[in-house]
Amino acid sequence: MPNTPGVVFEPSLQALSDFAELLADEVRPLSLGWFRRRLDIDVKADESPVTIADRNVEQALRRRIAEQFPEHGILGEEFGAAHADAEFVWSIDPIDGTRSFISGFPLWGTLLAVTHRGTPVVGVIDMPVQAERWVGRLRQGAWLNGSACRTSDVTRLSDATVYATSPDIFQGAEADAFARLSHAVKTRRFGGDCYCYALLASGHIDLVMEASLQPYDYLALAPVIEAAGGVITDWDGRALTLNSRGRVLAAANAELHRAALAVIGHVAP
Numbered sequence: 519m520p521n522t523p524g525v526v527f528e529p530s531l532q533a534l535s536d537f538a539e540l541l542a543d544e545v546r547p548l549s550l551g552w553f554r555r556r557l558d559i560d561v562k563a564d565e566s567p568v569t570i571a572d573r574n575v576e577q578a579l580r581r582r583i584a585e586q587f588p589e590h591g592i593l594g595e596e597f598g599a600a601h602a603d604a605e606f607v608w609s610i611d612p613i614d615g616t617r618s619f620i621s622g623f624p625l626w627g628t629l630l631a632v633t634h635r636g637t638p639v640v641g642v643i644d645m646p647v648q649a650e651r652w653v654g655r656l657r658q659g660a661w662l663n664g665s666a667c668r669t670s671d672v673t674r675l676s677d678a679t680v681y682a683t684s685p686d687i688f689q690g691a692e693a694d695a696f697a698r699l700s701h702a703v704k705t706r707r708f709g710g711d712c713y714c715y716a717l718l719a720s721g722h723i724d725l726v727m728e729a730s731l732q733p734y735d736y737l738a739l740a741p742v743i744e745a746a747g748g749v750i751t752d753w754d755g756r757a758l759t760l761n762s763r764g765r766v767l768a769a770a771n772a773e774l775h776r777a778a779l780a781v782i783g784h785v786a787p
Contacts, residue, residue, distance in 0.1 A: 529587075531655045534606075535640045538630045541582055542644040542651060545575045545628060549613060550646050554622050567616050572596050575612035575628065583608050590632075593760070595734045607633045607760070609737040615683075615711035624648065625713045631737035636759045641741035643716045652716045654742030660719055669748040669770040670721040675777050678724035678770075679705040681714040692729045692765070695753070695782045699727055702781050715739040715768055719746040724770045725778055729753075731764040743768050749775040753782055763787070 552571035559567050576596045583592055591604035595611050608630065613619050615626030624647035632640040643652040652667065654660040660667050672678050680703045682688075688696045700706045703725065710717070712735075714726045719742050736750075740758050743750045750768040751757060755775075758766065767782070769775035 531640055531658060534632045535642070535653055535655050537586060538632065538640060538642045539651070539653060541579055541630060542628060542642055544582065545578055545612070546644065546646045548578060549575050549619075549628065553619060553624075553647070557620060559620055567620060568596060569613075569616065569620060571619065572613045572616060576610055579610050579612065579630070593734060595732065602760075605635060607636075609633065609638070609734045609760075611712075611734040611738070614735065615713075618711060625710050627712045627716075629712055629734065629738035631734075631741070633737060633760060636761070638737045638740045638758065641738040643712050643719075643738060643742055645713060645716065650716070652719055652742045654719070654740075654745040656741050656745065658745060660742050660746035662716075662720055667720045667746050669719060669743070669746050670724050672724045672770055673773040673777075675699075675702040675774070675781065676704060678703045678774060679707065680725040680727060681707050681710060681717075681723055682726065682728050683711050683714065684708055687728055687730050689729075691785050695785045696727055698781050698783070699725070699778055702778075712739065715743060715750075718748060718768055718770060719743050721770070724774060726766070726768040727778070727782075729765045731766055733760050733762070736762070736764070736766050739766075739768065747771060751775070753779070753785055755779050 557569045576594045591601035591607035593599045593609050611629035614629045619626040628644045630642040631638045639656040641654045717723045740750050753765040
């Protein structure tokens, strides 16, 4: 397992993250070429929007991964899973924040992750409009555009800022749990999709709480946040894997994370 001391990865985490960055470089011009253009918008079965940009970027990424690592599996938002039982599986969200993308709002990104036996070990959060990229490798470090980044040292909820992409992602008891955390913190803000987690990794905000996420939404975030000193789990404090339910809580450090979990409490499925 990737969290076992002395494990030797083949390929190495360095090689995997280098290739993931190369992929991000290659598809940046592709996604930017469609940004703020008139696009046909389709609505998927889950009522989320999708465009030619989402599909073209994912197709390009899948093709390159299959060329470089034919034995690896791939899980993508638009085209599903292939060889998902492989030892290494790539997770792709070609445009995280499609609603932002189609409305001209610049805080959308491309998410890439590599999982080893279900655990995310490499993550890339690429923000094409901002020309910012966060990279995390399990227990090796996290970087923003090549410079090391670190989460904040805020440990008290009363000093913390919490973000969520939208209040609409919480339903019923989930909304009540988010309200409890909101009342306990100093500030709450909405918007940003994956950018919220990137800002947390760089110490600008302290908490992110979300629900109804898919694996391709959160797998790339975990290595970045954890390598930067933060904690990211589900709402019950369990590590995120390919099989997590999609309720995500990220915090700048373990003490703040424990405090947030205590306020959220158990929320029934």
